[in-house]
Amino acid sequence: MASNLHVAITARGERNGLIQAEAMALTGGSPDADGVSTCERIDRIDRAAYVHRGVRIIVSADTIEELRDAIAVRANTIQSDRFRIDVHDPEGRSPLGRIEIAIMLADALQEFPDLGNPLHHFLVIVGERNLMFGEIEAESAASYRLHDNKPWTTSSSLDGRFSRALVNLVPDARSILDPCCGAGSIVVEAASLGIEAFGVDWKPALAGMTHENLAHFGYSGTVVQADSRSHVQYADAIVTDLPYGHAINADEGVIRAILEQCAGLAPRAVFVAPTNITTWLTDTGYANIQVHSVMKRRGFTRWVHVAESTVT
Numbered sequence: 396m397a398s399n400l401h402v403a404i405t406a407r408g409e410r411n412g413l414i415q416a417e418a419m420a421l422t423g424g425s426p427d428a429d430g431v432s433t434c435e436r437i438d439r440i441d442r443a444a445y446v447h448r449g450v451r452i453i454v455s456a457d458t459i460e461e462l463r464d465a466i467a468v469r470a471n472t473i474q475s476d477r478f479r480i481d482v483h484d485p486e487g488r489s490p491l492g493r494i495e496i497a498i499m500l501a502d503a504l505q506e507f508p509d510l511g512n513p514l515h516h517f518l519v520i521v522g523e524r525n526l527m528f529g530e531i532e533a534e535s536a537a538s539y540r541l542h543d544n545k546p547w548t549t550s551s552s553l554d555g556r557f558s559r560a561l562v563n564l565v566p567d568a569r570s571i572l573d574p575c576c577g578a579g580s581i582v583v584e585a586a587s588l589g590i591e592a593f594g595v596d597w598k599p600a601l602a603g604m605t606h607e608n609l610a611h612f613g614y615s616g617t618v619v620q621a622d623s624r625s626h627v628q629y630a631d632a633i634v635t636d637l638p639y640g641h642a643i644n645a646d647e648g649v650i651r652a653i654l655e656q657c658a659g660l661a662p663r664a665v666f667v668a669p670t671n672i673t674t675w676l677t678d679t680g681y682a683n684i685q686v687h688s689v690m691k692r693r694g695f696t697r698w699v700h701v702a703e704s705t706v707t
């Protein structure tokens with residue numbers, strides 16, 4: 396059976412709600428336990444943190460033999476010069492090994508393989524209900540990895556992958572403000588994507604680190620040392636990891652004041668906190684709040700809130 400379906404292949408991790416949230420924001424699809432989702436678009440996968448690939452499905456079938464036969468029937472319509480075939484079978488459902496599957500299906504194609512430098516890269520997806528064969532048309536550039544080598548980080552700095560996923564929760568934003576930027580992990584990710592990036596931190600040393608981290612990679616952005624309870628910088632979206640000590644409640648007054656100020660600065664916001672702060676958000680001018688939890692290690696969970704301002 397032929398189809399025009401697109402699917403995305405994402406990282407797997409049921410403890411990381413950001414995977415699902417990023418996939419939905421970038422592709423419009425929600426991955427299953429295999430990390431597979433049918434999706435509306437694949438053109439934003441190059442910027443993804445957890446979405447690995449976008450695949451145009453060419454044929455699907457119930458068994459590997461039927462898949463081979465379906466490919467053979469359509470072989471003259473499948474561009475396959477210098478091809479490579481990989482297999483996505485995270486649950487090990489296929490009785491055949493990856494190489495056996497690739498060899499079997501390669502025989503059904505008309506051109507020759509080139510594993511080292513393929514022109515057409517195909518993927519076999521071994522699902523619970525069927526098998527799919529498609530061509531990989533989009534891949535994450537994983538450029539966030541480069542940013543883990545930035546000159547400055549602190550003990551509360553986020554890694555590049557997590558920061559990138561946060562930025563991707565507001566994929567249409569052309570400008571992003573991080574009002575609590577620390578050493579600038581989020582600002583660097585936003586700037587690297589060509590988004591107009593603003594960073595604010597009330598500690599001069601931290602504002603300086605963000606500035607130097609941006610300069611290190613040659614990215615442009617605006618960094619200001621200021622108190623975000625009163626500083627004004629409008630943007631399409633706010634993305635920030637809120638300040639917290641060992642007890643977030645100790646900082647409640649400061650955080651609520653920052654949230655209240657932020658609600659007047661951008662229509663959408665992504666707030667990370669060590670606890671679910673939905674009630675604080677509703678109190679300070681936010682609605683339509685989605686919450687995603689990310690379990691980092693035993694006893695420590697980050698809560699990612701995506702919210703719309705009712706003020707702007």
Ligand SMILES: C[S@@+](CC[C@H](N)C(=O)[O-])C[C@H]1O[C@@H](n2cnc3c(N)ncnc32)[C@H](O)[C@@H]1O
Pocket residue numbers: 548549551552553574575576577578579580581595596597598601621622623624636637638639649653
């Ligand atoms: C959790 S850290 C951010 C870490 C950052 N995402 C990074 O990767 O380095 C929170 C930051 O908020 C800053 N901060 C706290 N209160 C602030 C305020 N009222 N105005 C501006 N910055 C503030 C702190 O100095 C701290 O750097």
